Amino acid sequence: xxxxxxxxxxxxxxxxxxxxxxxxxxxxxxxxxxxxxxxxxxxxxxxxxxxxxxxxxxxxxxxxxxxxxxxxxxxxxxxxxxxxxxxxxxxxxxxxxxxxxxxxxxxxxxxxxxxxxxxxxxxxxxxxxxxxxxxxxxxxxxxxxxxxxxxxxxxxxxxxxxxxxxxxxxxxxxxxxxxxxxxxxxxxxxxxxxxxxxxxxxxxxxxxxxxxxxxxxxxxxxxxxxxxxxxxxxxxxxxxxxxxxxxxxxxxxxxxxxxxxxxxxxxxxxxxxxxxxxxxxxxxxxxxxxxxxxxxxxxxxxxxxxxxxxxxxxxxxxxxxxxxxxxxxxxxxxxxxxxxxxxxxxxxxxxxxxxxxxxxxxxxxxxxxxxxxxxxxxxxxxxxxxxxxx
Numbered sequence: 001x002x003x004x005x006x007x008x009x010x011x012x013x014x015x016x017x018x019x020x021x022x023x024x025x026x027x028x029x030x031x032x033x034x035x036x037x038x039x040x041x042x043x044x045x046x047x048x049x050x051x052x053x054x055x056x057x058x059x060x061x062x063x064x065x066x067x068x069x070x071x072x073x074x075x076x077x078x079x080x081x082x083x084x085x086x087x088x089x090x091x092x093x094x095x096x097x098x099x100x101x102x103x104x105x106x107x108x109x110x111x112x113x114x115x116x117x118x119x120x121x122x123x124x125x126x127x128x129x130x131x132x133x134x135x136x137x138x139x140x141x142x143x144x145x146x147x148x149x150x151x152x153x154x155x156x157x158x159x160x161x162x163x164x165x166x167x168x169x170x171x172x173x174x175x176x177x178x179x180x181x182x183x184x185x186x187x188x189x190x191x192x193x194x195x196x197x198x199x200x201x202x203x204x205x206x207x208x209x210x211x212x213x214x215x216x217x218x219x220x221x222x223x224x225x226x227x228x229x230x231x232x233x234x235x236x237x238x239x240x241x242x243x244x245x246x247x248x249x250x251x252x253x254x255x256x257x258x259x260x261x262x263x264x265x266x267x268x269x270x271x272x273x274x275x276x277x278x279x280x281x282x283x284x285x286x287x288x289x290x291x292x293x294x295x296x297x298x299x300x301x302x303x304x305x306x307x308x309x310x311x312x313x314x315x316x317x318x319x320x321x322x323x324x325x326x327x328x329x330x331x332x333x334x335x336x337x338x339x340x341x342x343x344x345x346x347x348x349x350x351x352x353x354x355x356x357x358x359x360x361x362x363x364x365x366x367x368x369x370x371x372x373x374x375x376x377x378x379x380x381x382x383x384x385x386x387x388x389x390x
Contacts, residue, residue, distance in 0.1 A: 056084070064076075067098075067103070069104070069106060070106065070266065072106075074106075074110070074268075075109070078090070090113065106266075106267045216228070217229035221275065222282075224278055224293045227300075229292060233292070233302060237304050238348060238349075240304070246304055248303070249301075249303040249306055249311040249345055249347060250303075250357055251343055251345040251346070252294065252300055252301075252343065252344050253281065253298070253299045253343040254297060254299075255298075255341045256340045256342055256373040258273075265329050265336065269336075274293075276322075277297075277299070277322060278299065280318050281318055283318070284315070288304045288306070289306070290302045308347055316376045319341060322340065323338060323339070323340045323374055342368040342375060344364025344365030344378075345364060345376065345378050350380075360380075361379060363379065
């Protein structure tokens, strides 16, 4: 019996909290109070709620019908946000696109939604950086105050030491020293408390900033590092490989005939295929092997401390694992047929620049496709007669 792909497209996956609460897919919480305007147990309130619910449902349905969109958790969520004002910017983009006579396709919606998410993440990071800078400023000011207090204490102590040398100790001098000591202790405790609060605030902001950076470097569909993260990883691994005298291989992998999958089964099914391939490739990743989604149906892989032959073997094992499965589209029970990918590998240290190595791996990838697809080729071992195909 053919293996079924992992189904990440469950009926309730991807719905916003307000939409899920409105459909009563979970028990309402305090955060859902704004989304549930009426008490469903009260008959008089129900008379008001039911017509409003029907009108909203009709508006959501009209949105999907007007734009000829499939009924999916993602499109339901978008429709709900647009008709309720939850995503005013996206609603405006859709309105402008419709006025131009351009279709609002599922792929366009995904790209627009993804762009909005990236913008929101960038704004969040900028806000966190500002807060972190303010926190660092406050912390620096506290440290400066502590330094000034230390100087003041030192001067006062030096004066009293001079008094001790020039005068006979008596009750008055002891009392003065006791008062100074008490003042020093009280002020020191205040400074310590301010520094502890500043340190805690800096720690919280740093943690939030790290989380935001992680989201900014993560591909939303697969959970793998995205292209920006891959570029940073490449620079780091290249530097460390050179310092340690280790090998570094870079590879590109691309799902074969992916457009045919989208055209036959639709973009949501195509996304599930991308996730399946990403999960399989992701299993070869470790501390010295990084897998990223480079864009669309293409993945990039870095392998440090691995020979070209071993790198080829690891990728080829993943290729065979995918090619041996026979996946079925759960939403339609139609078989996908054989899913395969092609790949190209290059020795990153054998080229003068990073871009040259990437170009060599890319050329090896397309040579693999030209040679019949479903294979991994190594740059430098390519027959000159191979013709690159799209």
